[in-house]
Amino acid sequence: MEKNLKNYFKLFKSMFFLSASTFGGGYVIIPLMKKKFVDELEWLKEEEMLNMAAIAQSSPGAMAVNASILVGWRMMDLSGALVAIVGTALPPFIILSVISLFYAAFRDNAVVSAVLKGMMAGVCAVIFDVVFIMGGNIIKAKKWLPILIMAGTFAVYFFLHIKIIYIILFCGTLGALVSLHDKRTGKEHI
Amino acid sequence: MIYLQLFWSFFQIGLFSFGGGMAAMPLIQNQVVVLHGWLSLTEFTDLITISEMTPGPIAVNSATFVGTRIAGMGGALVSTLGCILPSCFIVLLLAWLYSRYNEMVVIRGVLAGLRPTVVALILSAGLSILVLSFWGTDGFTGNVTSIDFIAIALFAAGLFLLRRFKLNPILIMLGSGVIGGTCYLLI
Numbered sequence: 001m002e003k004n005l006k007n008y009f010k011l012f013k014s015m016f017f018l019s020a021s022t023f024g025g026g027y028v029i030i031p032l033m034k035k036k037f038v039d040e041l042e043w044l045k046e047e048e049m050l051n052m053a054a055i056a057q058s059s060p061g062a063m064a065v066n067a068s069i070l071v072g073w074r075m076m077d078l079s080g081a082l083v084a085i086v087g088t089a090l091p092p093f094i095i096l097s098v099i100s101l102f103y104a105a106f107r108d109n110a111v112v113s114a115v116l117k118g119m120m121a122g123v124c125a126v127i128f129d130v131v132f133i134m135g136g137n138i139i140k141a142k143k144w145l146p147i148l149i150m151a152g153t154f155a156v157y158f159f160l161h162i163k164i165i166y167i168i169l170f171c172g173t174l175g176a177l178v179s180l181h182d183k184r185t186g187k188e189h190i
Numbered sequence: 191m192i193y194l195q196l197f198w199s200f201f202q203i204g205l206f207s208f209g210g211g212m213a214a215m216p217l218i219q220n221q222v223v224v225l226h227g228w229l230s231l232t233e234f235t236d237l238i239t240i241s242e243m244t245p246g247p248i249a250v251n252s253a254t255f256v257g258t259r260i261a262g263m264g265g266a267l268v269s270t271l272g273c274i275l276p277s278c279f280i281v282l283l284l285a286w287l288y289s290r291y292n293e294m295v296v297i298r299g300v301l302a303g304l305r306p307t308v309v310a311l312i313l314s315a316g317l318s319i320l321v322l323s324f325w326g327t328d329g330f331t332g333n334v335t336s337i338d339f340i341a342i343a344l345f346a347a348g349l350f351l352l353r354r355f356k357l358n359p360i361l362i363m364l365g366s367g368v369i370g371g372t373c374y375l376l377i
Contacts, residue, residue, distance in 0.1 A: 020245050023360060027210060055284050058297050061277030062247030063210040069281050081278070089270055092246025096254035097266055099240060103259070107236070111375065116236055118370015120323045121341040122363040123239045125348030127316035130212050132353065134309045150306035158314040164220045167307060168206050175303015176296045183295055190302045 001043070001075045008083050011075060014041070015068050015087030022064060029064040030056075033071065043075060064088055145178065145189045192261050193268045199226060200253045200272035205280075207249060208301060209308045214249040216311035219318070222252065228260050232327065235319050243360055249273045320345070340373045 001007055014036050022028045030053045037044045044052075052074070056066035065088055072084025106112045138146050149171055156162040178190045199221040207214035215238060222228045229237065241251040250270055257269035288294060321330050323341045344366040351357045 023243070023245050051288065052285075055281060055288055057210060058294070058301055059277060059281040059284055060206060060208050061204045061273070061280070062207075062214070062249050064247050065250065065274055066277050066281045069278055070285055073282060073285070081282075085274060085278070089246075089250055089274060092244065092250045093254050093266065093270060095244050095246070096240070096251050097258050097263070099244070100255045100258040100266075103236070103255075111371065114374035115367040115371035116239065117323075117341075117374055118344060119239045119363050119367040120232075120235050120319065121344035121370060122348050122366030123235060123242060124316060124320045124323050124345050125352055125362055125366070126242060126359040127212065127215075127238075127312065127319065128345075128349055129352040129359070131309060131313045131316060134305070135313070138306050138309060146302070146306040149303065150310045153307045153310035154313060157311060158317065164217060164311065165202065165206060167311075168208075168304065171303045171307040172208075172300040173303075175301065176299040179295055179299025179302060190299065 001080075003076050003079065007076065008079070010041070011072060011080060012083050012087040015072070015084045016090060019064060019068075019088040020091040027057075027063060029067055033067055037071060044071070048074070143189060149174070193264060195226065196257055196260060196265050197268045197272040200249070200257075200269045201276060203249055203252075204273035205276040208304045212248070212312050213308045214247070214252075216308075216315040218249065218252045219315045222256055228256050230327075231318065231322050235322060238319070239363060243363060340370060340377075344370050 018029060018032050018036060022032065030049075034046065034049050038046050038049050052067060052070040056063055056070060059066045065085065068084040068088040069081050072081035074080075076083070107116070135150065138150055153167055153171065157164065157167060175190055181187075182189055203214060203217045203221055207217050219231075219234055223231055223234050237252055237255050238248070240255070241248045244251065250273060253269035253273045254266045257264075257266035259265075261268075284294075284297065287297075323345065324338055325331060325336055326338065328336070348362045348366055352359065352362055
């Protein structure tokens, strides 16, 4: 795609508004991006978008940021990726900067403090709902290894306080080795 | 110095948070609350609540919030940069690998191994927030009088509505804020 100011601005604007309209982050960004870049602007084919979604999901970090890097790079290389990142990061950056400036003043207010205390119970419910959905899927798959990893991680992190980084490195390596072994032997442990 | 610490902490968060959505939460809690004490657990919980209600990824939201509070605008910038930088390299590397091999057994294996790990880590972080919500800053005790029954009722009702009717999480948090806030102010 031609690297002109108009296209940069279009890319920036698209990313900015996509980012500003995805609440809570996560996978919501993918269908929105498909609508924008595949259906509306016709910059990408649907299959390309699906591949990008798969890669964004496989990489560490925020899904929205990963996907925007891929789209930006595909359209206009490094400069496109940079424009896309800035467009994606700017809305949460602005909003949270403003909130954190006022947070200290607001937090001491009796009403705000009571409301936040109530919200704390609500956010707990949201977190446990996520755990039930994700954990339920793992248990329903009925493979003993993932279930063991889940129980083992909880035990060593919550009770033994093993460093989180070590747990992630260990389980990621384990997953890679087991899947390579599975591929060779035709089994499905993981 | 503080800039470097912020950058390095959020770099690790960006590097090790696989799985999108809430996956970054336990890593952020570990860095920001446990290792560096930049936020109290209450402030961290407020941050998660705010993040769930505002647009944008939890990691970017947290980087901005923590950065601003610890070292102003410059802190927010280095933290955000830190959490985005690992993604830039890895996502492009993966895209390149994908275009060459089209099949990524190893990467799928890594993700399969991390999925159950992430659930357990989110559960652990969730439990520490739950203890804070039910028992307050003093932590878990066997004493019945120190239990916050309003919080338990809000939690149970919220979880029921989410599981049974799949209500929007933002509604649950707003609802528990309004109802809970009213109860706390009146009692």
